[in-house]
Amino acid sequence: xxxxxxxxxxxxxxxxxxxxxxxxxxxxxxxxxxxxxxxxxxxxxxxxxxxxxxxxxxxxxxxxxxxxxxxxxxxxxxxxxxxxxxxxxxxxxxxxxxxxxxxxxxxxxxxxxxxxxxxxxxxxxxxxxxxxxxxxxxxxxxxxxxxxxxxxxxxxxxxxxxxxxxxxxxxxxxxxxxxxxxxxxxxxxxxxxxxx
Numbered sequence: 001x002x003x004x005x006x007x008x009x010x011x012x013x014x015x016x017x018x019x020x021x022x023x024x025x026x027x028x029x030x031x032x033x034x035x036x037x038x039x040x041x042x043x044x045x046x047x048x049x050x051x052x053x054x055x056x057x058x059x060x061x062x063x064x065x066x067x068x069x070x071x072x073x074x075x076x077x078x079x080x081x082x083x084x085x086x087x088x089x090x091x092x093x094x095x096x097x098x099x100x101x102x103x104x105x106x107x108x109x110x111x112x113x114x115x116x117x118x119x120x121x122x123x124x125x126x127x128x129x130x131x132x133x134x135x136x137x138x139x140x141x142x143x144x145x146x147x148x149x150x151x152x153x154x155x156x157x158x159x160x161x162x163x164x165x166x167x168x169x170x171x172x173x174x175x176x177x178x179x180x181x182x183x184x185x186x187x188x189x190x191x192x193x194x195x196x
Contacts, residue, residue, distance in 0.1 A: 001095070001098070001103060001104055001105065002104065002105045002123045002191055002194065002195060003108065003121065003122045004106065004107045004108065004122060004123065004124045004125070004126060004191065005107075005110055005113050005119060005122035005126070006028070006107050006108065006109050006110070006125075006127075007109075007111060007112075007113035007114065007125070007126070007127055007128070007163065008127055008128030008129060008163070009135065010111075010135070010150070010153050011136070011138040011139035012130050012135055012160070012173060013130060013171075013173030013180070014109065014111070014128045016177070016180070017126075017171050017180060017184065018030065018109050020180065020181050021107050021188075023181075024184060024188055026105055026106070026107055026188060027094075027098050027103055027106050028107045028109055029091060029094055029107070029109065031087065031091075031108065031109060031110050031111070032109070032111065034090050035083060035087060038086050038090070039059060040058075040059050040060075041058070042086060043060065043082060043083055043086055044058050044059060044060050046082050047060050047065065047079070047082060047083075050079070050082060051065060051069070051079070054068060065079070091108070104192070104195050105188070105192070107126070108122065114166065115156070115158055123194075124168040124169065124191060125166065125167045125169070126167060126168070126169045126170070126171060127163045127166075127169070127170050128171045128173055129160055129163070129164055129171070129172055130172065130173045130174040134173075135160075169187045169190070171183045171184060
């Protein structure tokens with residue numbers, strides 16, 4: 001089974017691209033979704049013990065938690081020490097399930113793939129990209145994002161040019177859905193060729 005890491009900075013079109021892989025029959029493991037699921041159950045009690053007051057009705061309040069850890073590296077590390085092993089366990093269970101089904105390719109949607117040093121865990125890396133002006137327009141159009149918050153997020157992410165340089169494959173999302181879909185199909189063909 002080929003393990004493919006898919007990443008891209010905020011506003012690049014990563015969610016749309018993962019949907020395209022799914023539409024082609026490729027399983028996509030969404031790290032953010034795994035965390036959301038853990039916050040609704042398995043991780044909630046442990047997070048509440050570490051950060052009292054961030055859990056309501058057995059579910060982690062993501063905004064309250066973010067307020068507690070965002071600008072506190074020690075608190076953030078404590079949270080990661082709780083959540084990351086749970087994510088890895090859930091990820092490994094899904095990989096095993098997909099292996100039994102007979103999947104030959106699985107894509108891992110990891111927003112901070114390079115930032116967390118996870119690239120060595122994968123057989124190939126796909127980076128989703130768009131020009132800076134397109135990215136900024138997309139993010140600011142969301143309404144809940146300010147230019148200052150966007151700049152702060154970008155400052156914590158590996159620059160797009162570096163991500164593209166370190167990628168095995170790149171999907172350009174500024175040329176329309178059909179063009180991006182064709183790039184995704186070509187990536188799948190190349191991956192299948194590696195498998196023989």
